Amino acid sequence: MQITFWGVRGSYPVPGAATVRYGGQTSCVEARSAKGDCVIVDAGTGMRALGNKLLRESMGPRQYHVLLSHVHWDHIQGLPFFSPAYVPGTKIAIHALLTAADELQQVIGGITRHEFFPMPLEAVPATFDYHQVEPGVEFDLGAFHVTPIALNHPFGSVGYRIDCDGSSWAYVSDTAPFDRVLHKQHFLSGPEPLSDDDKTSLGTMREALVAKLRGVDTVVYDTHFLPDEYARFPHYGHSTPDQALDICAEANVRRLVLYHHAPSHGDEQMDQIAATYLAKGEAAGVEVLTSFEGMTLPIGTADPPERTNPGIGPA
Numbered sequence: 001m002q003i004t005f006w007g008v009r010g011s012y013p014v015p016g017a018a019t020v021r022y023g024g025q026t027s028c029v030e031a032r033s034a035k036g037d038c039v040i041v042d043a044g045t046g047m048r049a050l051g052n053k054l055l056r057e058s059m060g061p062r063q064y065h066v067l068l069s070h071v072h073w074d075h076i077q078g079l080p081f082f083s084p085a086y087v088p089g090t091k092i093a094i095h096a097l098l099t100a101a102d103e104l105q106q107v108i109g110g111i112t113r114h115e116f117f118p119m120p121l122e123a124v125p126a127t128f129d130y131h132q133v134e135p136g137v138e139f140d141l142g143a144f145h146v147t148p149i150a151l152n153h154p155f156g157s158v159g160y161r162i163d164c165d166g167s168s169w170a171y172v173s174d175t176a177p178f179d180r181v182l183h184k185q186h187f188l189s190g191p192e193p194l195s196d197d198d199k200t201s202l203g204t205m206r207e208a209l210v211a212k213l214r215g216v217d218t219v220v221y222d223t224h225f226l227p228d229e230y231a232r233f234p235h236y237g238h239s240t241p242d243q244a245l246d247i248c249a250e251a252n253v254r255r256l257v258l259y260h261h262a263p264s265h266g267d268e269q270m271d272q273i274a275a276t277y278l279a280k281g282e283a284a285g286v287e288v289l290t291s292f293e294g295m296t297l298p299i300g301t302a303d304p305p306e307r308t309n310p311g312i313g314p315a
């Protein structure tokens with residue numbers, strides 16, 4: 001199995017001179033089995049280039065599976081621009097959280113309403129169908145075995161552990177650490193004192209995450225904030241690399257990949273973050289890589305990442 005990063009940013013796309021090497025597109029990762037099966041995790045703006053590549057591989061109709069962490073814009077905005085959706089006969093299965101899936105058709109249909117987009121979802125040649133995922137309820141998609149994991153994010157988010165070809169990786173985005181309630185709280189309601197029930201539920205959520213990540217080869221984690229930024233915006237629903245490293249070290253993960261980079265972090269700052277956390281990871285016994293657009297990682301081997309374009313990625 002291997003994974004390729006098509007978008008590594010959080011919040012909104014930031015193409016431009018400051019992000020040439022790490023990339024400016026939002027969340028989208030493609031997993032491939034050794035046999036060539038494909039599953040797409042999140043549908044941010046990086047999904048557009050992925051769709052073009054998939055279309056070059058096969059012009060005929062195919063079935064695609066898309067696992068959504070949640071339906072914030074940076075995780076769905078690429079869907080209307082996914083070119084295989086315009087090939088008649090294509091089937092696109094969208095898998096998302098129970099709470100989100102109840103409204104999923106409306107949400108995805110909503111972003112293609114005539115005010116926003118020239119073609120409504122019902123008119124797109126591909127057929128879409130929607131599947132509700134529930135944390136803890138595992139399922140198979142072809143060669144992939146998928147385990148959804150509850151995360152701590154405003155209105156909820158779900159991570160995925162994906163096992164295939166005798167190895168595993170996990171996608172943990174978006175999530176805050178587990179010391180304040182975000183999963184059922186509106187952003188503007190602000191921090192509230194934690195009740196005993198809240199503490200229990202967050203503790204259970206963290207324990208379940210660590211248990212599902214135990215022994216996983218590679219974990220891709222929402223590390224949007226540096227510690228000083230997190231201190232200013234703890235209610236935004238994102239983590240720091242230090243918080244991700246704690247979880248990964250506790251779960252005996254081999255490799256942590258920093259992901260969902262803050263749009264304000266330009267290439268030079270990203271180089272510093274990559275170097276700092278590579279060293280911190282070594283001290284904690286976890287290899288820490290920093291994702292960039294176009295990075296392909298073999299899962300379950302110690303091979304270095306490949307670059308699709310030698311000019312992209314860390315200096």
Ligand SMILES: [Zn+2]
Pocket residue numbers: 010011027072074075174260
């Ligand atoms: Zn996000």
Ligand SMILES: [Zn+2]
Pocket residue numbers: 070072153174237
């Ligand atoms: Zn989000």
